[in-house]
Every structure is written in structure tokens, then in C-alpha cells.
Amino acid sequence: MLKALQLEPEKCTGCLQCEMACSYENEGVFNPSKSRIKVFTFHEEGRFAPYTCSQCAEAWCMHACPVEAIVINADTGSKDVLEDVCVGCKVCTIACPFGTVNYNADSGKVIKCDLCGGEPACAEACPTAAITYVDADHTGLERMRAHAAQTIPRDQ
Amino acid sequence: MAWTRNVLRVNLTQGSCSTEPLNMEWAEKYLGQRGLASKYLAEEIDPACDALSPDNKLIMATGPLTGTMAATGGRYSVITKSPLTGAIACSNSGGFIGNEIKNAGFDMIIFEGKSPKPVYLLLENEVATLCPADEVWGKSVWETDEILHTKYQDPLLRIAGVGRAAEQGCLYASVVNDLHRAAGRSGVGTVMASKNLKAVAVRGTKGVGNIRDPKAFFKATNEGKRALAENAMTGEGLGALGTQALMNVINEVGAMPTRNMREVQFEGASKISGEAMLEPRESDGKANLTTNAACFGCTIACGRISTIDPQHYTIVNRPEYMGNSGGLEYEAAWALGSDTGVDDLDALTYANFLCNEDGYDPISFGATVAAAMEMFELGAITTKDTGGLELKFGSAEALTKSAELVSTGEGFGKDLGLGSKRLCEKYGHPELSMTVKGQEFPAYDPRGVQGMGLAYATSNRGACHLRGYTVSSELLGVPVKTDPLSTEGKPDLVKAFQDATAAVDSSGLCVFTTFGWTLEDIAPQVDAACEGNWTAESMVEAGERIWNLERKFNLDAGLTAADDTLPERLLKDAAKTGPAKGKVNELGKMLPQYYEVRGWTPEGVPTDATLERLSV
Numbered sequence: 001m002l003k004a005l006q007l008e009p010e011k012c013t014g015c016l017q018c019e020m021a022c023s024y025e026n027e028g029v030f031n032p033s034k035s036r037i038k039v040f041t042f043h044e045e046g047r048f049a050p051y052t053c054s055q056c057a058e059a060w061c062m063h064a065c066p067v068e069a070i071v072i073n074a075d076t077g078s079k080d081v082l083e084d085v086c087v088g089c090k091v092c093t094i095a096c097p098f099g100t101v102n103y104n105a106d107s108g109k110v111i112k113c114d115l116c117g118g119e120p121a122c123a124e125a126c127p128t129a130a131i132t133y134v135d136a137d138h139t140g141l142e143r144m145r146a147h148a149a150q151t152i153p154r155d156q
Numbered sequence: 157m158a159w160t161r162n163v164l165r166v167n168l169t170q171g172s173c174s175t176e177p178l179n180m181e182w183a184e185k186y187l188g189q190r191g192l193a194s195k196y197l198a199e200e201i202d203p204a205c206d207a208l209s210p211d212n213k214l215i216m217a218t219g220p221l222t223g224t225m226a227a228t229g230g231r232y233s234v235i236t237k238s239p240l241t242g243a244i245a246c247s248n249s250g251g252f253i254g255n256e257i258k259n260a261g262f263d264m265i266i267f268e269g270k271s272p273k274p275v276y277l278l279l280e281n282e283v284a285t286l287c288p289a290d291e292v293w294g295k296s297v298w299e300t301d302e303i304l305h306t307k308y309q310d311p312l313l314r315i316a317g318v319g320r321a322a323e324q325g326c327l328y329a330s331v332v333n334d335l336h337r338a339a340g341r342s343g344v345g346t347v348m349a350s351k352n353l354k355a356v357a358v359r360g361t362k363g364v365g366n367i368r369d370p371k372a373f374f375k376a377t378n379e380g381k382r383a384l385a386e387n388a389m390t391g392e393g394l395g396a397l398g399t400q401a402l403m404n405v406i407n408e409v410g411a412m413p414t415r416n417m418r419e420v421q422f423e424g425a426s427k428i429s430g431e432a433m434l435e436p437r438e439s440d441g442k443a444n445l446t447t448n449a450a451c452f453g454c455t456i457a458c459g460r461i462s463t464i465d466p467q468h469y470t471i472v473n474r475p476e477y478m479g480n481s482g483g484l485e486y487e488a489a490w491a492l493g494s495d496t497g498v499d500d501l502d503a504l505t506y507a508n509f510l511c512n513e514d515g516y517d518p519i520s521f522g523a524t525v526a527a528a529m530e531m532f533e534l535g536a537i538t539t540k541d542t543g544g545l546e547l548k549f550g551s552a553e554a555l556t557k558s559a560e561l562v563s564t565g566e567g568f569g570k571d572l573g574l575g576s577k578r579l580c581e582k583y584g585h586p587e588l589s590m591t592v593k594g595q596e597f598p599a600y601d602p603r604g605v606q607g608m609g610l611a612y613a614t615s616n617r618g619a620c621h622l623r624g625y626t627v628s629s630e631l632l633g634v635p636v637k638t639d640p641l642s643t644e645g646k647p648d649l650v651k652a653f654q655d656a657t658a659a660v661d662s663s664g665l666c667v668f669t670t671f672g673w674t675l676e677d678i679a680p681q682v683d684a685a686c687e688g689n690w691t692a693e694s695m696v697e698a699g700e701r702i703w704n705l706e707r708k709f710n711l712d713a714g715l716t717a718a719d720d721t722l723p724e725r726l727l728k729d730a731a732k733t734g735p736a737k738g739k740v741n742e743l744g745k746m747l748p749q750y751y752e753v754r755g756w757t758p759e760g761v762p763t764d765a766t767l768e769r770l771s772v
Contacts, residue, residue, distance in 0.1 A: 013457035015450035020225045029363030046446035046461040046480035127455035
């Protein structure tokens with residue numbers, strides 16, 4: 001069964017544990033600036049929102065890549081960057097409508113979420129379950145459940 | 157090694173920045189942050205110097221766990237000599253800038269001298285630049301934050317700075333970072349402004365690494381996170397209600413200082429409590445609290461994000477304060493509310509916004525207004541002095557107007573910016589200043605919590621709850637329950653809390669973890685990250701070493717045992733209501749014994765044997 005990251009911004013407190021987990025998993029250091037998942041703070045509204053690649057089925061980045069450095073991971077469905085093939089042209093960063101594939105100046109390659117090969121470190125680290133790794137066909141299940149609860153007739 | 161092992165030294169007089177290696181010999185004895193920076197300060201300045209002269213230095217310091225995945229590992233502290241107390245100052249803050257300094261590659265930044273013209277420091281990884289601050293001098297912290305973010309087109313820039321209050325010489329000005337987090341106490345912001353240093357803007361992308369034993373580190377930090385999640389206070393209470401969970405609790409036990417500490421219970425407590433912040437209001441159906449928020453790396457998330465009622469007079473007069481910002485913590489709610497007798501939650505939230513916007517300590521501010529109100533009641537301060545302001549206990553308008561005046565240093569705001577001690581002296585009533593060593597009390601009345609009286613009297617930065625929070629034991633039963641109305645065993649208890657806290661404050665972690673952790677939980681995290689053999693015992697020893705170093709600094713600065721005391725009101729006027737009714741604080745019973753357990757002379761001076769044992 002394919003799984004996907006489910007992001008529930010209303011649960012996020014903005015602690016950035018996910019960014020540290022992501023960067024440690026991928027770079028070996030705690031470095032939010034190199035995280036593939038980002039938490040955004042909307043101070044005036046009092047809101048936080050984690051955001052990362054949603055692994056589009058027809059991924060713009062993959063189609064845009066001139067050297068076929070972005071490929072589908074058959075196990076997880078993630079679109080992975082092949083580091084040794086990537087030439088750092090950044091066309092994928094332009095093609096992605098969501099901004100979730102980015103250039104890493106230190107390596108000269110692009111970086112994006114690869115679901116950590118099926119064990120996403122961000123979901124593991126999130127203390128409030130704002131990021132979970134669930135059945136890809138049912139990322140809306142919890143929200144459906146919450147709204148479904150409202151359809152139950154109240155005490156009459 | 158967790159430390160970056162680099163120190164950035166900024167000579168403001170010369171306008172130069174240089175990098176030097178961290179003194180690792182000291183790091184292994186003083187750990188980081190509060191301890192290590194205090195060691196640097198004590199070695200580098202004359203403790204007797206004028207705090208607002210170029211001879212004083214100001215250090216922004218992180219701990220070895222700052223910037224790591226350890227829960228709450230995002231703290232930094234500002235260490236300097238305080239203009240409010242004349243003692244050593246160390247003010248701790250969360251938010252995000254501590255991690256950013258670490259990611260830029262530095263454990264600490266030492267500012268020395270005084271810039272001939274206003275400047276701010278721009279730090280982008282190892283590149284440090286002092287920039288002219290003409291466009292931000294005279295602006296609030298919030299305006300400065302916006303101007304610099306716009307100028308550099310970088311939303312990820314983290315900024316700490318001082319507001320107009322500090323520029324105007326308010327003696328309890330803070331250094332505010334990330335808009336609503338503050339190194340709040342003892343006037344560290346006043347020192348920063350006195351150096352013509354407006355702000356520090358940091359962007360770090362280097363990463364924090366070199367964890368000594370990553371496997372052990374993740375094991376220890378994960379176990380720690382689990383313990384915090386399972387603890388009632390850190391796993392639930394603080395997230396839901398913030399520190400404001402304490403408002404009703406402390407009021408009930410009769411330890412809620414009220415109206416300049418004349419009383420120990422506030423009839424309006426429930427109206428300004430954490431619970432009240434969750435109540436939907438009539439005007440827009442929203443609660444004061446929008447959400448809780450975390451500092452960097454924090455799994456507790458006690459931060460409050462609040463709005464003011466859109467129909468409240470403060471918003472009607474100044475609609476620009478609509479929208480969310482940092483809401484009331486317990487200390488702010490107490491000082492702005494109970495101590496001034498004001499039970500208007502929105503007025504308190506507004507005053508708190510102003511404290512953040514222009515950088516001043518809501519505890520000292522509220523307590524100073526309270527002292528002014530008592531003198532107004534006595535006729536020692538009149539509307540002639542206040543510019544027409546009726547400074548009456550319970551008046552929300554008096555509180556919010558006072559905040560507006562302190563923000564800009566205008567009119568009576570200049571007097572209020574002196575702090576309670578100097579204000580009371582100026583108007584002829586020094587006995588009405590509720591301070592220790594010139595610093596205003598926090599929110600626990602020592603008549604109802606005996607150990608806190610000793611903790612306040614002996615705190616190295618003046619009256620403060622964060623130097624030895626025996627409330628934890630005396631009222632909350634953490635880690636063990638002791639009787640709040642008894643002095644029995646309190647000298648040992650106070651020493652234990654003071655030493656442990658000094659160690660936690662030097663690690664990069666938040667002291668709130670100690671609701672759920674002891675040093676037995678913290679030491680394995682430090683040990684896995686850092687060189688040196690860190691155990692609970694060695695951390696206590698480091699804490700005791702830090703405490704004695706601070707004490708020595710203060711003695712060298714000219715303080716004496718005579719300064720280890722409380723205002724007469726707390727020693728002679730008994731509590732009028734509640735469980736502590738009839739009690740005063742019995743400091744005299746505890747202090748000699750405290751000196752003894754500390755290994756100090758009866759005059760409060762660390763003996764040579766003690767200093768040698770701790771190799772201070």
C-alpha cells in the first residue's frame with residue numbers, strides 16, 4: 001500500500017523538530033536551512049503550516065528535468081533526485097508549482113523530499129502529529145472523520 | 157562536541173569583528189551559555205565598572221545543546237553587568253535566534269566597547285558586518301524587525317534588538333528576539349542600547365553537528381521527549397494554558413502578590429487567568445488565545461499567541477494592535493494585573509504587546525507601576541508628576557497609558573523607566589519598593605512560599621523566580637513536596653535548585669523541562685552531545701561552580717551580605733488572607749544556615765576552601 005505524508009497545519013506549533021530531523025537524515029547535521037520540509041509562521045494570523053513535496057503523480061519537476069535525474073521510487077512512489085545524474089540546472093525548481101524542490105548551493109544539486117525511503121524522519125519527529133505518514137489514498141481520512149462526527153444527530 | 161568552538165568578538169569602539177577559538181578548558185567546567193559566558197565576563201571586565209559605560213561587555217551565548225534536536229534546545233542568554241542591580245545579569249530567551257547564531261557557526265558573540273554611532277550587526281555565517289543603524293534607531297523592535305526583513309529580502313533572517321525604551325534609558329529594557337521572545341530581565345537591553353547597538357540580524361546555514369555519540373544522543377533525547385509528553389505539566393498543562401496554568405493555583409494558596417505586595421490574594425485572578433484566555437468573548441466570538449506556540453525545538457510549546465478584543469478601548473484607539481502577537485505568560489499577567497490590581501485581560505494583553513514591541517520587562521514594569529500607584533494613593537506622587545494621569549490601583553487606563561509612556565520614554569514614562577527602587581527613592585518612599593538588589597519581584601509571595609524568600613534574597617541577579625524555583629517543590633510537589641509555610645530544610649532546597657538551574661541554563665535547554673525532568677534526564681543528553689564526562693553529579697557541581705562565580709562577581713562589584721535581604725513589608729507585615737494568613741517571611745531563620753551549606757563565611761563570602769573545591 002502506498003503511503004503519503006499528511007500535513008495538518010492546525011496541529012503545528014512551529015517547533016521545527018521536523019526540519020532538524022529532515023536535515024539530520026539527509027545532511028548529517030541539524031540544519032533547518034537544508035531541510036526539505038519547511039514550517040511557515042503566519043504571525044499576524046497566529047498560524048503555523050508545515051509544507052513539503054506532495055509527490056505529484058505527474059510530477060512537473062520530473063518532466064522538466066533535461067537529464068532524467070528525477071525518477072519514481074517504485075517502493076514509495078516518491079520522486080527522487082539522482083544526485084550523480086543531476087547537473088544542478090534548476091529547471092525543476094522553476095517547473096514545480098509549489099516550490100518544494102530547491103537548489104542546494106553547497107552540493108550544486110537540487111534537493112527535495114524523498115520520503116526518507118519510506119520512513120520519513122519528519123513524521124517520526126513531530127511531537128504533535130501534525131505530520132503523519134498514512135495511506136496515500138486516504139490522507140483526508142482524519143479530516144473526514146472530524147466532519148463526519150458533526151453529521152451525527154445531537155441529543156434530541 | 158556540540159559546541160561550534162568559535163567565538164565572535166565584536167569591538168564596537170573600533171568597529172571590528174574577529175573570530176577566536178572557544179576556551180575549551182572553561183567550556184568543560186562551565187558548559188556554555190550562562191555559565192561559560194559568566195566566566196568570560198568575570199575574566200574580561202572589572203565587576204565594579206559602570207554598567208552603562210563602554211567598559212562593560214555584553215555577551216550573547218548559546219549552550220552546547222542549542223540548535224540540536226534535544227527538546228527545547230533553542231535557548232540563548234544575554235550576559236552582562238546589570239544597570240538595574242549592579243550585579244551580574246543573565247537573561248535567557250527562546251524563540252529562534254539562538255539556533256541561528258549556532259548555525260552561523262558561533263557559540264557566543266562578545267560585544268565590547270561602544271560604537272561612536274548607532275549600528276546593528278549583520279551576521280551571515282562567518283561574515284560579520286557592523287552596519288549603520290540610522291534607518292532603525294528610534295524605531296520599535298517590531299518596526300526594526302520589519303525594516304531589516306524588507307531590506308534584506310530574507311524572511312529567514314532572525315533578529316534580536318532593542319526598542320525605544322532601551323534607547324531612552326529605561327533601566328529594565330530587554331533584548332527582544334523573533335518579535336515576542338525576550339531576554340527580559342535586569343536591563344540587558346539597556347546595556348545593549350548604551351553601546352549604540354540596535355540589533356543583531358543573523359542567518360546561519362552551516363548546521364549544528366559533531367554530536368559526540370549520535371546513537372546515544374538520539375536515545376537520550378527521545379527518552380527525554382517521551383518523559384515530557386507523559387508529564388501532566390509539560391505534556392498537557394503548559395501547552396493548553398501556558399504558564400498561566402498557575403494563576404488560579406497560586407492565588408488559591410495565597411502566594412499571589414497583589415497591589416504592590418500589600419496582599420497575597422487577588423480577587424480578580426480568575427479574570428486574568430489562563431482559563432479566562434480560552435473563553436470566547438462577546439464581540440467576535442473568539443478567545444483571547446488563538447493558539448499555543450513553540451520556541452525552536454520545543455516539544456512543550458507553552459508560548460501564547462493572542463489577540464485583543466476588537467471592541468476594547470485599546471484597539472478602538474489604536475487599531476494597529478489588532479492581530480496576533482505574543483500573549484500573556486503568568487509572570488506578565490501577574491505583574492501587569494494582580495500587582496496593579498487591574499483585572500482587564502485585554503488591557504493586560506495590550507500592555508504586554510507594548511512590552512514586546514519596545515523591549516522592556518513586563519515584570520519590572522508592572523511592579524514599578526504598582527509602586528507608583530501606592531505612592532499616588534499616599535499623595536507622594538500627584539497628577540502634577542504624572543502629567544494628569546490618575547495612577548489608581550485597578551485602573552486599566554492608568555496601566556496602558558503608563559506602558560505607552562515607558563515605550564517612548566516620554567513624560568512620566570521617564571520616571572517609570574527608573575524601576576521601582578529608584579522611583580520610590582525619588583519620591584521619598586524607599587520602603588515601598590518591592591525589590592531585591594534593585595530588581596522587582598516575580599509572582600510568588602514569599603510569605604506563602606517560605607523557600608522563595610531565601611531564593612529571592614540570595615539570587616545573584618536580584619529578585620527572580622528563575623534562579624531557584626522552589627515553588628516547584630513547595631507548591632507543586634516536583635520533584636518532592638515540601639511544606640511551603642515551613643523554613644525547615646529550605647536552605648538545602650534552595651541551594652539544590654539554584655545549582656541545578658545554573659546547570660540547565662548553561663546547556664541550551666529550557667528550565668521548564670524541569671517540571672518533567674531532573675538532571676538525571678538531562679545529563680545523558682548533554683553527555684552524548686559533548687566531550688567531558690557529564691553526569692547529574694558533575695552538572696550539579698558545574699552549577700555550584702557557576703553560582704559561586706556569579707557570587708564572587710557580585711562581591712567584587714561591591715555588593716555585600718546586607719544586600720541579601722527582602723523588603724520590610726515581607727518580613728514584618730503578615731499575610732492578611734489565605735493559607736499563609738499571619739505569616740511573614742522568616743528569612744532570618746534560613747539565611748545563616750544557607751551561607752553555611754554554601755560553604756560561605758557568616759558574611760556571605762565563599763571561603764577559599766569552597767572556591768578551591770569548585771576550582772572557580
